[in-house]
Amino acid sequence: MNDNDFRTVEAQLREQSAAYCAANHVPGFVAGVFHAGRQAVVAHGTANVVTGAPMREDTGFLIGSVTKVLTTTLVLQQVDRGVLDLDAPVVSYLPEFALNVPGAADKILVRHLISHTNGIDADLYFPDAKGRDALKAYVAGLADSCGVLFEPGEQLSYSNGGMIVAGRLLEVVTGLSFPELLQRDLYGPVGMKDSSTSAEQAILRGTAIGHFPDPETMEARPTGLFTLPDTWGPAGGTPIGTVADLLAFGRTHLAGGVSPSGARVLSAASVALMQQVSYDMRTPNVPPMGMGWVRYPFGDVTVLAMSGASPGGVSLLCVVPEHDLVFAAYGNTPGAIMLHDQLLQWLLREHLGVPIPRLVTEMRQDVDLTPYAxxxxxxxxxxxxxxxxxxxxxxxxxxxxxxxxxxxxxxxxxxxxxxxxxxxxxxxxxxxxxxxxxxxxxxxxxxxxxxxxxxxxxxxxxxxxxxxxxxxxx
Known part of the structure; x- marks a missing residue:
């Protein structure tokens, strides 16, 4: 790839972002691409409609559930160090872990937490606790408040609860709070120099807020909630970063666990394990799950991805190992996910030349609907x-x-x-x-x-x- 080719990529990101934001009431958008040694970040619009602050290339934003890939990486680091065993019951490290179904928590292994196969029924459980004991309070509350959807390993269901329990597990085995561990073992070694773990830290630099469309005018109005409670940190409630930081994290996984600065962050074996299929429901709407990563098939090419909703915003991180490419983006309304998808498909089709087959080719009129009502x-x-x-x-x-x-x-x-x-x-x-x-x-x-x-x-x-x-x- 030559410089002209990459300038075309940068121009496309800029032009398509500006056009979509103008047509769909998205105040601000920032996106970046790393490909084969070249990197570009573009920004458009406004980070906060209240202050009028511009969205800049280095504006911070809530990365949302992209955090789940970071949490999984932290777990695999402890596996590399011999501290955790993926096939050990979670209660062997965290004996206070329980659900409101007797004995259910005892069956959940460490690997179930980070592969979304744990069955914990806690997707919308939002206990409001702050500070160093927030995750401890979350786990304590599970015993009274939350049950199970299925037996561990029996099904796949995107699991905020599993990731939060994994975050508490990390705190217990390392002696550090989840924010401290994130800063020490990922932000620092990866080179995520502008990332933070709280609103108090984020306010010291330029940070975007989310917005929601007004039901009548569709104009963007600011969110009344910046972050979710501290209890949701490991699932994506509080970590904040920039596009450049996410690209650095993605590049670390492209390079077999070695960061752009040359630091070994994760073993090559653990990087490979995160990318392997842990569970496949064999249905087009649920891509195969690795550990942390969701494995989206685009024809013959696999895109490792995770999106991240935050109050009034949405981020996306994609890694394409077969083409040495990382794509990261954030928009400060929920509808920006449509633009994420458009840019990703343009990069695959037009820039990389990846054929993307039609996933749905027809609708049926002869399907018996009664089993589903x-x-x-x-x-x-x-x-x-x-x-x-x-x-x-x-x-x-x-x-x-x-x-x-x-x-x-x-x-x-x-x-x-x-x-x-x-x-x-x-x-x-x-x-x-x-x-x-x-x-x-x-x-x-x-x-x-x-x-x-x-x-x-x-x-x-x-x-x-x-x-x-x-x-x-x-």
Whole structure:
């Protein structure tokens, strides 16, 4: 690749970002690409509509669930050092770990925490604790508040709870708080020089805030919540970084665990283990899971990825080992995920020449819908599925356990506790697409919009999977 080719990449990022932000009420966006030794970062718009501060190439932002790959890396570092065993029960290191189903926690292994196969039903559990004992308080609360969705290793469900328990496990075996460990063992060695772990640190430098579209005007309004509670740190509640920092982390995984500065951060074996398939549900809407990384197939090329929602913002980190490429981006409204997807697909198709086959080629009219109708539940979430006019109609409602949970969730979601009814049309038995979307919408990252149903018993599905998360029929 020559300099002209890379200047074309930089220009495309800049032009496409500016056009999308202007057309879709996104105040600000920042993105970067590393490819074959060259790196570029571009920024557009406003980081905060209240202050008018510009989005700059070095503006910080909440990285959200991208943190899960960092947490997994920290766990594998302790495996490298002989401190942790992936096949040991979590309770052998963390005896206070329990769920409200007797004996359920005893079956969960360390590897289940970071491969999203643990079955902990705590996806929307938001205890509001601060400071050094926040993760300890989270784990203590699980015993009374949260149960299980499935037996460990039986299914795959995106797990905030698993990552938070992993963060507490790290604190116990290292003697450091999760923020201290993140700073010492990742930010420093990787060279993430502008990253931080709290709002108090972030305020000392330029940091973006999130925004939500006004329901009437669609204009962006600022979030009323900057970060989630400290209890959610290891799952993505509090870490803050820049695009350059995320590119450095991605490059470390490209280079077999060696950071851009030459520091050995993780063994090559552990880097490879994170990239291997840990569980595959064999459905297009749930890509195979590694450890930390989600393995998105784009034709014959695998993109290791993780996106990160924060209150009113969304980030994305992608690593493409076969092409020596890292892509990172952040937009300060939730709808910016559409731009992330467009840029990623442009990089694959136009820059790398990767053919991306159509994931969904047709809809079906002859699918029996009766196995899927019913009510599905997970922690504080209810999804009612009915048959209406030959389609599935879903009504999703958040049912908070208490006032604190409601306050945190509604602020995180921009004020809503329920979603408008959504119709779904069948692609094939057990797989559905939201009505009204063009088929090509699902070729890329937004395949997560598809919904699947699993484990049909006596003519009824036991599980629904949307966005990688399971709910269980009740």
């Amino acid at each position: 019913g009510t599905y539940r997970s922690d504080q979430l209810r999804i009612d599925v009915s048959i209406v006019d030959g389609q599935l109609e879903e009504r999703t409602t958040y049912e908070p356990a208490d006032g604190a949970q409601e306050r945190i969730f509604t602020a995180f979601a921009g004020g809503a506790v329920s979603a408008p009814p959504q119709r779904y049309v069948p692609i094939r038995p057990g797989l559905f697409a939201p009505a009204g979307y063009p088929l090509e919408a699902f070729d890329g990252y937004l395949r997560l919009l598809l919904v699947s149903y699993h484990d049909i018993r006596e003519g009824r599905a036991r599980f629904r999977n949307g966005g990688g998360r399971l709910t269980r029929r009740v």
